[in-house]
Amino acid sequence: MYRGDFALGTLMRFLPIVTQIFLWWAIFDTIGGAEPGNAAVAGYSFHNVVAYYLLSMVSRAFSSMPGLASGIALQIRNGEVKKYLVQPVDLLGFLLLTRVAHKLAYYSVAALPFALVFFLCQRFFVGPWPDGLQWTCFVLALLLSFLLGFFLEACIGLLGFWFLEVSSLLFVYMLFNFFLSGHMFPLDMVPQPWHAIVDLLPLKYLAYYPAAVLLGKVPRDHLVGGLLSQCVWVVVFIVLARVMFRRGVRRYAGYGG
């Protein structure tokens, strides 16, 4: 219905990248030029940095779950969660399917603005065209990042069984997410020893990892291993969400509502 408005909104989301481009342009001008050959910042050239920002927008389109955690917490608080206890519908499964449908609808409309931006910015994608293995790992990493984002945020929402108000917790999560997922800058730039810590966290899979795979910043022999550890994180958060839901429902039923 509001397709035009929506497409415009998606385009607007790329605007912050414009200022980031100029910021990095100025930085690279300072340290020896913005030519594609000058990979001066943690192995990234100016073109790589811009391509990275664009690709991380794609990862974010998969992994971000606006309103999921706060929605779950709200349903717990106002008792709407009872609906799922009496009906033969599973809360997490239901929400997951809703998200899938929502995301599919989103991509069908957002694909055009995304394609336009990537077309306009194609000169920033330098270096060899990614091969089959990279493309496969990229697509898989994106799908897994959707699942990871969903279950991670569902866990935070399910904390609502224990704390009535999760908005401040959610804020802390968003803060860490923004910084440590690689939304703000390529995580390779984090200096040691911090880099080792950031590398261990699951948040990097939400934005950094898929983009890095396609840009060839992940060594080839680490590609499969990286995907496997992403799978492990997804499983961990699926199990955690299930356990939390079961425990939470018991607690919820025990105390009233």
Place this chain on the structure above:
Amino acid sequence: MRMSRSYLQVLLTFARNSFVRDTMFRTNFVLECVSSVSWTLMNVGFYLIVFHYTPLIGPESGWGKHQFFVFLGTTWLINSLVQTFFMTNADDYSELIRTGNLDFALLKPIDTQFLVSFQKVDWSALSNFFAGLILLAVSLGHLCTRPEHPLVITPWAVALYVVYVLCGVAILYSLMIALASTSIWLGRNQTLYDFWFYITNFARYPMEIYNRGWGVPLWVLFTFVVPVLVVVNVPARILAQPLYPERSLGWPLAAFALAATVASLAASRWVFQRALRSYRSASS
């Protein structure tokens, strides 16, 4: 004279009421302060990483690490002042228009723009003001004690800095209230915050970074048409690198900033009143 006294009294009452309301839920108030400060701290983290790789932002721009942190501190000061005094009000104003409750504001025997602009004060947003002051103090300390060319801060510079920070707040306020007024024509103005974020996004960096490639038209647009680039750049430069006025546009730019402030305020007043004339209230 009596007129302006009574306006001042109304303003103080607004401020006091908001303070009472804000501190009613004390834990919430503290949490809000903490969270807004942590966002800004994250920014420091980002720029620490940036300056891990480069000595300056832009060759010959003079924006080294500590100079840039003066810039960043100034950004926080201005943004927090705008958020404290105007952000909630502009948002409420769009809502008043949508619901038709603006009728009640129009009936009051006080200037409508004054009433809708100052009604609420979001005191928790002021926490970033103090964070900005601390950052300013630390980075100016570094600049004043460095071995070569230590920075000397004259009382003049401080006075000018305060004036230009206030000018920056005035420019941003004008922009915000003009944007909020457009919801009279557009109906619901959901994207006000978004729009606001995107525009001020351009103001958060030294203007020298736009001085390349297709940045020049952007620089012209955001300096002369929507003057958000002078908001932070002018005061930050006055304080952080007064020695190099020749490297940027220097005093002509500072003079332009004053003119831009006056023009923005006048333009926003005009837009506000123009919009009010088209206001037809919301039918029930």
